[in-house]
Amino acid sequence: MNNNGYVLTFILIMTATVAVLLTGLREATKEGAARNEDIFNKRAILTAIEDKLDGSVKDMSDEDVIQVFESDMQQIVLNMEGNVVEGKKAEDINMAVERKKPEPNRMLPLYIYEGDGNKTYILSVRGSGLWDEIWGTIALENDLNTIAGAAFDHAGETPGLGAEIKDNPKFSTQFKGKKIYDDSEFVSVDVVKGGAPTGAEHAVDGISGATVTADGVEEMLYRGIQYYEPYLSQLKQSSMVMEPAQ
Amino acid sequence: MAETTVKEQEVQEKEPLFGPKERKLLTDPLNDNNPITVQVLGICSALAVTSLVYPSIVISVAVVFVTGFSALFTSLLRNYIPKQVRLIVQLVIIATLVTVVELTLKYLNYPVYKQLSVYIGLIITNCIVMGRLEAFSMANKPWRSFLDGVGNGVGYGVILIGVAIIREIFGKGTLFAGSPIELSIIGPSADYLINTATNSWFGWYSNNNLMVLPAAAMFIIGIMIWVQRSYNTKLVDVS
Numbered sequence: 001m002n003n004n005g006y007v008l009t010f011i012l013i014m015t016a017t018v019a020v021l022l023t024g025l026r027e028a029t030k031e032g033a034a035r036n037e038d039i040f041n042k043r044a045i046l047t048a049i050e051d052k053l054d055g056s057v058k059d060m061s062d063e064d065v066i067q068v069f070e071s072d073m074q075q076i077v078l079n080m081e082g083n084v085v086e087g088k089k090a091e092d093i094n095m096a097v098e099r100k101k102p103e104p105n106r107m108l109p110l111y112i113y114e115g116d117g118n119k120t121y122i123l124s125v126r127g128s129g130l131w132d133e134i135w136g137t138i139a140l141e142n143d144l145n146t147i148a149g150a151a152f153d154h155a156g157e158t159p160g161l162g163a164e165i166k167d168n169p170k171f172s173t174q175f176k177g178k179k180i181y182d183d184s185e186f187v188s189v190d191v192v193k194g195g196a197p198t199g200a201e202h203a204v205d206g207i208s209g210a211t212v213t214a215d216g217v218e219e220m221l222y223r224g225i226q227y228y229e230p231y232l233s234q235l236k237q238s239s240m241v242m243e244p245a246q
Numbered sequence: 247m248a249e250t251t252v253k254e255q256e257v258q259e260k261e262p263l264f265g266p267k268e269r270k271l272l273t274d275p276l277n278d279n280n281p282i283t284v285q286v287l288g289i290c291s292a293l294a295v296t297s298l299v300y301p302s303i304v305i306s307v308a309v310v311f312v313t314g315f316s317a318l319f320t321s322l323l324r325n326y327i328p329k330q331v332r333l334i335v336q337l338v339i340i341a342t343l344v345t346v347v348e349l350t351l352k353y354l355n356y357p358v359y360k361q362l363s364v365y366i367g368l369i370i371t372n373c374i375v376m377g378r379l380e381a382f383s384m385a386n387k388p389w390r391s392f393l394d395g396v397g398n399g400v401g402y403g404v405i406l407i408g409v410a411i412i413r414e415i416f417g418k419g420t421l422f423a424g425s426p427i428e429l430s431i432i433g434p435s436a437d438y439l440i441n442t443a444t445n446s447w448f449g450w451y452s453n454n455n456l457m458v459l460p461a462a463a464m465f466i467i468g469i470m471i472w473v474q475r476s477y478n479t480k481l482v483d484v485s
Binding site: 025026160167 | 297326328330331334335338342345346349350352353357364417418423453455457458459
């Protein structure tokens with residue numbers, strides 16, 4: 001038993017068996033897991049425009065989710081200058097990976113939902129919470145100013161405090177109807193500790209006990225939406241030009 | 247000569263599947279030898295996961311599976327594992343099983359996987375698993391070891407779910423949040439069973455923010471240990 005040769009052989013056989021077993025299991029479940037991940041991410045995006053869909057995202061089946069993306073969702077990838085990057089789909093952009101690149105090299109995913117006759121622009125933003133990263137999906141109406149909906153998620157915020165940005169629907173519904181431009185100046189939306197003044201167009205209430213996370217959301221929105229500015233201004237200008245004289 | 251030896255040879259009793267000793271292996275860890283309140287193992291995850299009941303249930307099921315089967319495999323191999331690498335081999339068995347759980351969860355229920363991804367990996371470091379392998383599986387037969395593993399997993403799960411129920415109800419006012427059977431129990435709106443905005447008895451109530459933090463789990467477990475020791479006479483002299 002104490003023989004070195006025996007120990008070595010045992011370890012080698014055990015390692016080989018375990019390696020084969022785990023690799024085999026991973027291969028068998030890889031496709032299913034990737035599909036699950038894809039649908040999970042797509043559901044997160046649909047949550048921001050839940051109002052425009054028939055029914056809630058929770059009740060939609062996986063096939064429904066895929067169907068919405070295939071028929072009603074246009075996918076564009078932008079670079080930091082506001083130009084469209086050809087040959088890429090928004091769903092392939094991993095925001096976590098992009099965030100690690102130096103700012104000028106990042107790519108941005110943009111989804112355009114057309115299922116209800118209007119264009120709703122869905123932006124992705126990512127930032128830092130208290131403990132780890134936070135991210136969000138912001139949907140803009142076709143005036144590119146009013147927020148149609150927002151959805152947030154986080155890597156490791158405290159349940160009941162920072163995690164409320166995701167768990168408490170009341171936080172994200174506040175953003176509906178808020179505007180990110182004050183006349184033509186980009187002001188984004190502030191998250192105010194202690195509560196925003198009633199009727200404020202560019203502010204929402206913060207979360208008690210989650211000031212750092214709420215500040216993180218504010219900063220994330222400001223920076224993240226600003227990245228899309230070059231493209232959004234282009235869109236606004238071209239839509240003004242194309243408006244038929246009536 | 248040979249005949250006498252054969253007659254004198256004791257007949258090896260076939261051990262029953264669920265005899266009294268076997269049942270004891272399953273019931274001891276529930277109370278007399280509870281892994282968390284008596285053996286004081288596995289506290290770390292008991293603090294981290296228990297803010298909500300639903301994830302606690304999922305983790306408990308995972309721990310029962312991992313503890314049971316790693317105990318089974320360790321016991322099957324106990325006469326072949328070289329003493330020098332004993333702990334390493336146990337660790338590999340545990341890690342492999344946890345990875346199997348993780349891959350299966352990713353395939354079957356992705357949203358739950360996302361919610362629990364960190365905690366599942368932490369099962370590998372859960373002292374209960376390694377503790378039972380060392381204390382029991384290395385010296386006992388496979389079926390017994392399996393029962394011991396499952397029993398300890400269930401004992402752990404009972405405490406976990408108990409703590410989580412208290413923390414979720416008093417910290418968030420809900421039960422089973424995040425699952426298909428979510429119940430809103432007490433809170434300031436009409437969605438809750440007890441609406442503190444309109445109820446004359448509970449108008450003063452608001453969620454206890456301490457319950458949301460891991461420290462609350464420590465207090466609750468401490469109180470559970472105190473209560474258990476007061477009522478369970480067998481535990482009077484246990485240190």
